[in-house]
Amino acid sequence: MTSTPGDGVPSPRVNGLGWIAGGRFAAERLGLAGSFHDLSQLRDELAERGILPAPIRRFAKLDDACRMASLVAGLALHDAGVACGGDVARDVAVLGTSERGCLETNRAFFADYLRHERRSGRGSLFVYTLPSIPASEVSMQFKLVGPTAWLGSADARGRLLLDRAEAMLRRGDSAAVLCFDVSESGGVGLLLDRAPDDPGPVADLAQVRMSAPSLATLEPIVDVVRRAFRA
Amino acid sequence: MSRRAIAVDFDLVSALGPDAETTWGALVTGQSGVRPFARFPAGPARPSNAAFVDGLEPGREDTLVVQMLRPVLERHRHAIPSDAQLLLATTNGEIEYLERAVAGEPASAQESVPTVLATKVQALVGLERPGVVVSAACASSTVAIAEGAAMIRAGEAESVLIVACDFVSEFVAAGFRSLGALAPDRARPFDRDRRGLSLGEAAGFLLLMDEHRARAEARTCHAEIAGWGVSSDADHITAPSATGQGLAAAIRRALATASVDPRDVGSICAHGTGTRSNDAMELQAFARVFAGAIPTYSVKGAVGHTMGTAGLVDAIVAAQSLTVGEVPPTAGLLEPDADAVTWVSASPQTCSPTVALSTNSGFGGVNSALVLRRCEAPR
Numbered sequence: 001m002t003s004t005p006g007d008g009v010p011s012p013r014v015n016g017l018g019w020i021a022g023g024r025f026a027a028e029r030l031g032l033a034g035s036f037h038d039l040s041q042l043r044d045e046l047a048e049r050g051i052l053p054a055p056i057r058r059f060a061k062l063d064d065a066c067r068m069a070s071l072v073a074g075l076a077l078h079d080a081g082v083a084c085g086g087d088v089a090r091d092v093a094v095l096g097t098s099e100r101g102c103l104e105t106n107r108a109f110f111a112d113y114l115r116h117e118r119r120s121g122r123g124s125l126f127v128y129t130l131p132s133i134p135a136s137e138v139s140m141q142f143k144l145v146g147p148t149a150w151l152g153s154a155d156a157r158g159r160l161l162l163d164r165a166e167a168m169l170r171r172g173d174s175a176a177v178l179c180f181d182v183s184e185s186g187g188v189g190l191l192l193d194r195a196p197d198d199p200g201p202v203a204d205l206a207q208v209r210m211s212a213p214s215l216a217t218l219e220p221i222v223d224v225v226r227r228a229f230r231a
Numbered sequence: 232m233s234r235r236a237i238a239v240d241f242d243l244v245s246a247l248g249p250d251a252e253t254t255w256g257a258l259v260t261g262q263s264g265v266r267p268f269a270r271f272p273a274g275p276a277r278p279s280n281a282a283f284v285d286g287l288e289p290g291r292e293d294t295l296v297v298q299m300l301r302p303v304l305e306r307h308r309h310a311i312p313s314d315a316q317l318l319l320a321t322t323n324g325e326i327e328y329l330e331r332a333v334a335g336e337p338a339s340a341q342e343s344v345p346t347v348l349a350t351k352v353q354a355l356v357g358l359e360r361p362g363v364v365v366s367a368a369c370a371s372s373t374v375a376i377a378e379g380a381a382m383i384r385a386g387e388a389e390s391v392l393i394v395a396c397d398f399v400s401e402f403v404a405a406g407f408r409s410l411g412a413l414a415p416d417r418a419r420p421f422d423r424d425r426r427g428l429s430l431g432e433a434a435g436f437l438l439l440m441d442e443h444r445a446r447a448e449a450r451t452c453h454a455e456i457a458g459w460g461v462s463s464d465a466d467h468i469t470a471p472s473a474t475g476q477g478l479a480a481a482i483r484r485a486l487a488t489a490s491v492d493p494r495d496v497g498s499i500c501a502h503g504t505g506t507r508s509n510d511a512m513e514l515q516a517f518a519r520v521f522a523g524a525i526p527t528y529s530v531k532g533a534v535g536h537t538m539g540t541a542g543l544v545d546a547i548v549a550a551q552s553l554t555v556g557e558v559p560p561t562a563g564l565l566e567p568d569a570d571a572v573t574w575v576s577a578s579p580q581t582c583s584p585t586v587a588l589s590t591n592s593g594f595g596g597v598n599s600a601l602v603l604r605r606c607e608a609p610r
Contacts, residue, residue, distance in 0.1 A: 089465060100344050101366070106326070106402070107340055110333045113405045118274040126406035127468050127594060130322055131345065131366040136595025139463040145477065147461035148597055149374050152364035154346040160363060164378070171385055173461075 010194045012169045014203040015176075016082070017225045018075020020068065021186035027051065027079035028226045029201055039067050046074065053077045054085020056141050061124065063105045068182040069096060069134035070141050072189030076178060077142060080191035081200070084142045092191075093146035093174040094135040095165055097157045097181050097218075101131035101150070104184065134182065146174035157181065158215030165192050166205060181218035188218040190225075203228030235442040235457070236380035236391075237606075239450035240310050241547045243435025244299050245534045246282035250306075251435070254534070254544075255551045258559040259579050263533045265417040265429045265563075268399070276405040278413050282431035282535025283399055294325040296396040297351065299434035304355055304394070311438055316388045317362035318379050319349045320372035320395040322539035326402045352394050362394075366539070368593025369502070370461075371395065373542030373601055377459030379439045380601075389441045395543035396434035403538070404430060410469060418505030418536070419563040420529035421514075421571040428504045431535015433544050452606035454550035457586070458489025464596030470508055471592055475515030478590060481598040482520045485588070489602035493521050496602075497584015498558045499574075500549040502591045503529020504536050505563065509592065514570040516590075516598075524573040525588075526580050532563025542591040546601055549587040553605040556583040 017028040025042060026033040032051065036042035043059050046052045052074040059067060073094070077084060084090045109125040127133065131150035139148050147168070153160045158181060165177040169192060176193035192205060203225045209215075211224040242250055246264025247257035257264070268281035270289065287295050304311075324345040331338035341347070349362035365375040372395035379391035397403075407413050407430060414427035440450060462484065464477035471478075486493060501513050510529075517527070530548055537544055552558055558580040567575050589601045 094463070100341070101346075103329070103340060103344055106323075106329050106343070107333055109406065110330060110402055113276070113402075114334060118272060118276055118401075118405070120275060121405035121409040123406070123409040126409055129402075129406060130368050130594055131364075132368050132371075132593075132597065133468070133595050136368070136463065136468065136597060139465045140468065140596065143465045145463050145465050145480070147374070148367065148463045148595065149461075150364075150366040152344075152346045152349070152366070153361060154350050155361040167382070167385060167387060171381055173381070 012166045012192050012194055012205040014190055014205055014208055014225050015193050016076045016080025016191035017222065018072050018079050018189045019222055020072055025075065027075045029079045029229050039071060042071060051078050053083060054142050062137065063128040064184050065098065065102060065134045065182055066128060066137040068187045069138050069180050072180050072182065072187040073138040073142065073178055076189035076191045082191060084144065086143065089143050089145045091146050091175045092144040093168055093177045094138050094144055094148045095161055095177060095179050096135035096150045097152060097161050098183060101152060102129055105129050138178065144178065156216045158218040161218065162209060162215065169194050188222060201229040234384055234386060235455050236383040236439045237442050237445045237455055238437055238453045238550055239440045239445050240307055240438040241436060241453060242303050242307055243433055243544060243547055244284055244303050245433040245544065246284055246431055247534055251547055255548065258530060258533055258548065259557055261560045261562055263417065263562045265535055270399065271401040276408045278404055278430055280417055280429060281399045282429055284432055289327065294327055295398040296325055296434055300396055301355065303435055308356060311356055311392055312390050313357055313359050315358060315390040315392040316360060316382065317353055317358050318375040318391060318393045319352055319362050319364050320375040320393060320539050320543065321345050322366065322368060322371060322397055323400060323403060324348045326400050330400065330402055367597045368595050369538050369541050370591040370593040370597045370599040371539035373591040373599035374461055376437060376456060376542060376546055376601060377461055377599060380456035380459055383439055383441050389444045391439045393437045393543065395540040397538040397540050398432040399430045412506055414505055417563055418532045419565060420503035420505045420532050420561055421510050421568055421575045422564050423566045423568045425505045425507060425510060428506055428531065429535045431537040433534060433537040433540040435543055435547065437543060437546060454553055454606060455604040456601060457604040458485040458491060458602030460484025460488065460600045462598045464598065466596050469594055471512040472596065473512060475512045475519055477596060478513060478516035478592055478598040479519040481600040482516060482588065482590065485600035485602045491586055491602055495586050496525055496588050497582055498552060498587045499525050499527040500545045500587065500589040501527050501529050503531055505531055513590065526558045526582055527574040528559050528561045532561060542599065545589045545591065549589045549603050553584065553587050553603060557581055
């Protein structure tokens with residue numbers, strides 16, 4: 001169980017963790033794991049197995065960052081047992097980060113524009129040229145209506161994300177915060193909340209952070225949370 | 232202990248002038264900075280008009296956003312404490328690095344990543360701690376101000392420096408053109424015949440400080456950031472929710488965190504881009520929250536849509552409006568849309584509200600609202 005500070009409100013905890021790396025994926029709290037060849041195949045497989053809380057629509061039209069963010073977010077939400085999607089709006093904030101923002105999509109959009117001799121850009125590419133769009137895409141796919149933003153830091157973006165998510169939970173900005181850190185080849189998604197009476201395994205965020213002091217990215221947190229879930 | 236977040240200093244450069252005071256003076260007299268635009272090669276993507284800042288030159292050592300930021304921040308550097316937490320709000324930052332690199336010119340696209348700009352701003356101001364980039368589309372700076380105020384109220388920081396910047400790039404113009412979002416002439420927010428937005432550029436800062444420290448340092452109180460709310464439509468990637476529910480939720484949250492009754496809101500600085508869908512959505516949201524019309528205005532017919540800087544510009548103007556007791560006109564407005572009649576005006580309105588609301592929305596369905604409270608007495 002998570003610790004309870006003096007005000008009687010439970011401390012923030014990690015209630016779900018999903019990751020994708022090196023052709024493998026996992027949902028750590030549930031102990032689900034597997035391998036895949038490409039993200040489209042993974043999306044189909046997760047949908048068939050009922051692992052995604054909602055189908056990821058327009059998957060082929062999304063840029064790489066949005067695909068990865070949607071998949072790790074779906075894994076984390078499923079891992080935490082959060083029912084969402086469809087018409088049911090959930091008060092969950094979404095905070096995303098990445099090393100390079102939307103650099104690759106920016107490059108693709110402008111190269112396409114120059115290829116067309118500066119006549120016109122492609123709107124379907126332009127809409128993904130904002131760092132915050134993967135977070136918004138996650139909000140749309142899973143009907144999460146809390147605050148969304150992309151946070152970046154040249155210092156330690158993993159620590160930054162956890163700092164801000166924890167602060168949002170303590171302030172009551174939303175009932176839960178979904179955090180993700182993605183690249184072209186992988187990503188980590190975490191569902192943080194303060195729900196008090198869940199019988200399943202959870203990881204106290206403060207203890208997780210003490211065990212993973214170096215948080216340049218969210219990746220170092222995976223092993224720590226896995227151990228906490230298994231304890 | 233809950234602490235109040237006080238705006239103790241601000242400034243900006245816009246198409247209306249090199250500082251916040253000049254910008255305000257032009258706004259209240261109904262001037263517009265939207266004018267013929269020729270910064271990058273002519274072509275279908277280049278808008279005929281934009282609200283651009285005088286004197287910027289592509290190709291200098293400083294990028295265009297740094298050309299805007301440097302004089303503003305250097306003027307106020309003495310007033311910015313080195314322990315302030317920097318929150319940088321931008322959508323595209325120094326995108327010209329990427330434009331040049333993709334065009335085959337000697338430049339590194341990696342330099343366009345906004346965290347690189349945050350490091351530059353940290354050095355420019357002389358801050359001790361690394362900056363954090365807050366990006367939430369065209370609500371970026373409102374979200375950054377909200378986060379900064381929340382940090383102060385929670386005792387996480389004593390002072391927070393919100394810096395925002397975006398410029399009219401070929402990249403952005405080509406994108407908005409591809410979406411059919413640009414006005415053929417100029418933006419006319421809330422007008423019956425509005426036909427799109429005018430791109431604009433601006434850069435500036437807002438320094439927030441814990442009220443106790445502000446008092447101890449004898450700082451000027453320009454306004455209190457009393458409340459904030461952020462929400463997501465979770466609906467569509469570019470179009471705002473037609474119902475206005477998402478923005479209404481953000482406004483209600485902002486009022487709640489400020490402990491302000493909707494009846495106490497005296498003016499609204501709306502996002503008011505001049506697109507049919509945005510302005511209609513905002514009016515729907517306002518009607519959901521407020522029992523009757525409130526003096527409402529948009530600055531985007533004057534300073535253009537400054538993207539990630541829009542919320543900062545709006546918050547500064549809202550603070551100035553509270554101080555002066557005057558609501559600026561909506562430049563570009565000729566005949567209000569049916570839903571906007573009694574809300575907006577092409578003329579300045581004299582009123583003395585103690586509370587103002589500022590709202591912004593952006594791609595991805597992000598909505599944000601700030602409640603500003605007038606300072607009761609000089610501090």
